[in-house]
Amino acid sequence: MSRIGKGFTLYEINSRPWLFELREKYGAEVIRTIADVPDAEIEKLKEFRVHMVWLQGVWKLGKFGLEMDKTEPGRVGAYGRVLPGFTEDDIIGSPYAVVEYVVNEDIGGDEALQEFRKKLSDRGIKLMLDLVPNHMAVDSEWMKDEEKKEYFVRKPSSGSDFNPHEFMADGTAHGKDPYCGAWPDTAQLNYFNPELRKAMTEVLVKLASSCDGLRVDMAMLILNKCHNQCWGPVLAANGWSTPQDEFWGDAIKAMRQKHPDMILMAEVYWGLDSELIELGFDATYDKALYDTTLSRHLDNLRGYIGSKSEAFLAHSTHFVENHDEPRAVAEFGGKMNANCAAALQFALPGIRLQFHGQWAGISKTLDVHLRRHAEEPRDEKNEKYYKRLNAILDDELFRKGSFKMVGAHDAGEGDRQVWRLTTFKWTLGARKCIAVFNYSDEESGGHIALDDITATDKEYKIQELLGGNEYSRNPEELKSRGLFVWLRPFGMQFFQYT
Structure with a gap:
């Protein structure tokens, strides 16, 4: 518990939309990179008692995913629903189809990111970045390296009972989870391959030197049983067998030898949160609490909270919105409803995850593929509410009590x-x-x-x-x-x- 205590306020910011917003406010000649974020904007984070900024989407992306985002009819149709009148320039590509773990030049590269980190650190605020362990972009650097082809799940050379929509023309599998179709802009990594495990451990250790925390995308997919559920028959047909140990246990141990204070937060579903905590994560998404809060069935809500230990809650990340979930104002039925739901969750032990625009009561969706959401006035009264709420919860009574x-x-x-x-x-x-x-x-x-x-x-x-x-x-x-x-x-x- 020493790394996160009883909890803290984590603020998620979409990096490229934030820069677009700041350029609109201050001018593109002033805001060139993430290093140019004005001190006033950093001070605002401090005023709202933010302890850590999760800067989403900082890694290098490729042309394949961007082109798909601009041309695939389903995605283009979705953009029109959340951002009427969008232009092609508004489409920026998914931050979860990573080409390489180097900082995207769109935000200024590694040097700019480290300057931004220093600005945060000077005000006592830590920096969290993303790790996307399940897959890489279709046009990633590893996909271009013939010696690394076996890092990925491959279609067996014999047998025809495998879903052709899950594989590329060269036989590489697309990333996916057990309950949805393949993600066509990604390539699935093979966690039964010891060499891939070694390479991803090195990535984890490397990223831990660039920030104070990592939010790990769909972390449960790397568990042996989940990997088997997705790809077991395919991997077995290619001669791969289930490893004895879990990747996360070994990788986190190796990372902590060099970076013992690194905070790891797992996006996790399907009731697998406790398993990831046991393997070394500091906190896991409490999606069950989100769903129960959204249902507004008070007996179920109190029953869920009452069934959890203080330690479980303290290892949990609580939220009413983030980049994957709808805006709370729209989903929960208005600002009063959303604010009460948020305060109820944030008054529990655990990480208080707040999303870019949540303070201002924004109801319009910010799609991760776009650089802006539909225009909407900011609610200053709502911002004052969050500033007061966060100040209350910043007291050591709620962090150490x-x-x-x-x-x-x-x-x-x-x-x-x-x-x-x-x-x-x-x-x-x-x-x-x-x-x-x-x-x-x-x-x-x-x-x-x-x-x-x-x-x-x-x-x-x-x-x-x-x-x-x-x-x-x-x-x-x-x-x-x-x-x-x-x-x-x-x-x-x-x-x-x-």
Whole structure:
């Protein structure tokens, strides 16, 4: 836990769209590379209490994927739906079809990236980059090297019962997962090949020298059982057998020998998060919490959180949007709903993943293949909300304290629909904070027991952090009946006391 504590705020920025946005704001002659990001923009990240920036899409891309993005009818049609009136110049290519792990010249190359990293570091902010281990671009440097052809999954020379749509003309397989079709701009790496494992371990170690953290794309696909599920018959037909050890266990051990403080965050689904934590990852996506929050079934939501240990939650990454998920404002039904859902998740132990545009309440999709989203005004009120929320959660109480879920009751006052309230408690020494959420569409009230109060004064002070108010209450009543709260739909409050 020493690398991430009880959690921190991680801000995902799409590198090339961000540069496009900054060029529109400051001028292309001012913003040439990522090194030219103005100090004011870095200071804004600090003001929002960002601990680490995930700069997405910094690696070199190829012409094949870009041309496919510009011509494939399905992709072009999708662009028109999210960005009406887009032009060909708006299409920039997928950041997950990597040609080579060198910094894309579109953002200025390695020197510019390291200058940007220094700007962040000078303000106490760390840098996270991407690793895409499952595949490389069709036109990657490894694909051009005959000696590295066996780094990739290959179609067997005999047998015809293999899906022809999963392979290129030269017999190399396209990247895929077990539940969807092949990704035609990618080539699938063969993790049953010891030489490929060695080469990807070297990539991992190399990248760890360029940043403070890595977000690992679809990390569970590299597990032996997942690789077998995708490619077992093909690999067996070519004489490859399942390795005894997991790639991640060996590779992470080798990386940590040189970079012990590197933070590894895995994109993972299908309930495989704990396996990756055991293999050495610091945090994993909690997609199950995202889905449960989106459903807004409060019993299921509280049941899910209550079933997880504090350690599990602290190793999790919580989010209501990112580059793969729809914008929270659009998906959750408005800004109030989305903000309550976000605060409820971020008040848990774990990494608080926030996405470029989320603070401003943006509802328009930013497709990873495009350099901009449809025009939409920024909501300054929403930005103030996130600035305040992040400041509250930046307190050491939420980064070092102990966490538990607590209940609310009606204290015999009749039906106040107290079941709508979800309540957490954080404790650090004498300091405590009750975070209470009405993640529903009707008003709700109830009492929350504060049985750990030791004060005997007639008037006891409680601070509500989000609104900045202070309340005077009788300590004996707080211990016997509890603190009374009344929340509007999708309302929340943070009560601090000692």
